């Protein structure tokens with residue numbers, strides 16, 4: 660029998676309702692673990708608009724949302740839910756949520772917290788090594804050229820990573836994990852962040868242009884918000900220079916993507932490793948043609964291990980909320 664958008668059976672009576680928006684990638688694993696505790700409402704399985712779906716489900720009885728990072732929880736969506744008190748997102752990023760409106764309404768928000776930091780940092784380093792040493796490009800080259808007996812020395816040279824000046828934009832949990840991984844490569848770390856950190860001795864640059872001027876690599880680890888949108892613009896890319904490499908494991912909107920494509924095409928920067936894009940799932944066509952670019956489908960956070968942790972943290976936050984316990988990974992809401 661096809662899965663239903665809601666389950667009206669008597670077993671569900673009395674269970675707290677949780678509206679599932681997205682749905683999160685992990686929902687198929689999370690649902691069997693928690694369906695005896697929560698009554699999940701699943702508008703994605705219905706043909707109705709969210710508004711019409713909710714009209715059937717008595718919005719005043721819905722106190723919690725479980726959402727994925729690709730569902731925009733706007734003020735309009737929040738307005739449909741007058742009793743909402745908790746919003747659980749399965750992501751680290753919260754740029755898809757109107758956090759100011761949540762604060763105004765007294766809605767608590769939880770995220771994935773720290774569970775993805777190591778996986779995302781691993782991927783940042785992987786994209787960097789892959790891009791600079793041309794690993795994916797070499798793989799593609801060998802698969803086709805070997806058939807034609809092309810001499811191997813014709814494969815273009817990559818760049819050395821060891822000893823490179825690496826600028827981290829956003830030295831939070833993920834940025835620190837990236838720094839920790841790159842130090843043993845002999846990379847020289849510096850950073851730009853909202854504030855200078857008193858806990859680290861890496862050089863701090865107050866602007867991203869200054870950071871780029873002093874580095875050969877930029878790794879973007881900060882969140883996307885009004886202050887960081889297009890923080891990597893043409894000026895920054897020109898400051899990074901022709902051999903420069905950019906890794907983005909944050910959000911696509913951190914980079915002015917049109918300018919990135921232009922700078923790559925014009926040779927103004929050397930290459931890029933991109934896990935995220937400005938208008939996902941759209942990837943600028945030009946990038947597919949470039950051998951100095953490594954692409955990944957917003958997959959940095961997801962491993963078999965982190966996927967299960969994601970279920971536990973999201974489910975744990977719902978459980979904590981409905982039993983009046985402290986939330987596991989609350990998000991600090993902006994003023």
Ligand SMILES: O=CC(=O)O
Pocket residue numbers: 728749750751752753771775960
């Ligand atoms: O991008 C992934 C996340 O924010 O968890």
